[in-house]
Amino acid sequence: xxxIDQPTEMTATEGAIxxxxxxxxxxxxNGLFWYQQHAGEAPTFxxxxxxxxxxxxxxxxxxxxRSKGYSxxxxxxxxxxxxxxxxxxxxxxxxQLIWGAGTKLIIKP
Amino acid sequence: xxxxSQTPKYLVTQMGNDKxxxxxxxxxxxxxxxxxxxxxxxxxxxxxxxNKELIINETVPNRFSPKSPDKAHLNLHIxxxxxxxxxxxxxxxxxxxxxxxxQYFGPGTRLLVL
Numbered sequence: 332x333x334x335i336d337q338p339t340e341m342t343a344t345e346g347a348i349x350x351x352x353x354x355x356x357x358x359x360x361n362g363l364f365w366y367q368q369h370a371g372e373a374p375t376f377x378x379x380x381x382x383x384x385x386x387x388x389x390x391x392x393x394x395x396x397r398s399k400g401y402s403x404x405x406x407x408x409x410x411x412x413x414x415x416x417x418x419x420x421x422x423x424x425x426x427q428l429i430w431g432a433g434t435k436l437i438i439k440p
Numbered sequence: 441x442x443x444x445s446q447t448p449k450y451l452v453t454q455m456g457n458d459k460x461x462x463x464x465x466x467x468x469x470x471x472x473x474x475x476x477x478x479x480x481x482x483x484x485x486x487x488x489x490x491n492k493e494l495i496i497n498e499t500v501p502n503r504f505s506p507k508s509p510d511k512a513h514l515n516l517h518i519x520x521x522x523x524x525x526x527x528x529x530x531x532x533x534x535x536x537x538x539x540x541x542x543q544y545f546g547p548g549t550r551l552l553v554l
Contacts, residue, residue, distance in 0.1 A: 361539035373530060373545035374483070381539055416481065426537040427495075430483040 333357045335431035337419050342437045343409055351404045351417050351434045359424025365393050365404045366418040368433065374418055377404070406436075414438045443467050444546035446531050452552045453521060461516045461549045463531030472514035473532040473543065474506060483530070489514050490537060521553045 334356045343349040355363070362381040366374035380386055380395035380402060392405040404417055416433040423429055444465045453459055465472065471490040475483045487506045488495045494506065503519045518525060531546040 364542070373547050376542045376544070379540055379542065418483065420483075422539055426539070427485060427488070428543065433481050 333423060333429045335419055335421060335429055337417075337431045337434045339432070340435045340437065342439060343406075345409055345411060345438055345440050347409050348405065348407050349409060349436065351406070351419075351436065353402045353404070353419030353431060355400050355402070355419070355421045355429075355431075357421045357423045357429055360397060361422035361424070361426055363393075363395055363402050364420045364422070364428065365391075365402075366420065368416045368418055370415070377417075409438050411438050411440070444531060444533055444544050446529075446546040446549050448549060449547060450550050450552075452554065454554055455521055455523060457521050458517070458519045459521060459551075460518070461529055461531075461551075463514050463516070463546055465512055465531075465533040465544070465546075467533055467535075467544065469533040469535050469544075470511065471534045471537055471541075472508070473534075474514065474516050475530040475532060475545075477528045477530060477548075479527070486516075487514075488537070523553050526551055526553045 337353045365377040367377050368374040378393040380393050385394045390407045395402045416435045418433045419431040420428045447462045473488045474486040477483050485497050486500045489508050505517045507515045528548045528550050530548050532543040534541040534543045
């Protein structure tokens with residue numbers, strides 16, 4: 332079966348750095364997405380990786396290792412508004428998005 | 441401008457009723473989707489609709505049926521609602537299905553079946 336694993340919940344301090352990990356086992360691979368979802372709202376796109384390496388976008392960076400079936404999302408200079416769930420999703424060989432359950436990130440002052 | 445919109449935002453109804461949720465996108469996208477997000481926050485694809493081709497997740501009961509009057513709309517009709525149908529339903533759209541194509545989500549419809 333297809334599986335996406337990420338931690339259920341993480342806590343970090345305002346101004347700090349946090350890394351959210353995601354491991355996946357899917358039928359084929361056509362890219363990995365990270366989405367942010369605030370409570371009661373829709374998921375919004377953060378990043379896309381299809382090649383190995385690090386993609387940086389402002390305070391957020393995403394890393395991919397296809398050989399290890401592993402990705403992480405790195406959030407720097409954490410702000411209170413970063414409190415949200417972060418969803419990892421992989422496009423499989425049929426171009427369907429397979430979603431993880433999300434990591435709830437709690438930011439403390 | 442709202443890119444992907446859904447109505448209603450909240451829906452409370454009795455078991456056994458039939459209901460519809462509407463979705464519209466003004467992004468000019470070719471592909472639309474319906475997802476169900478349960479209490480554990482898993483997003484599960486229900487349907488995708490691309491150029492009149494419907495792809496159905498085989499686990500979706502046939503009480504659920506998508507209807508697309510045109511490329512910009514994909515409505516979800518649910519017959520004989522059950523308690524387990526209570527969830528948040530998200531509509532999404534993308535330009536296509538290729539790897540890098542990003543899906544954009546509507547605000548969600550919170551369905552509660554009593």
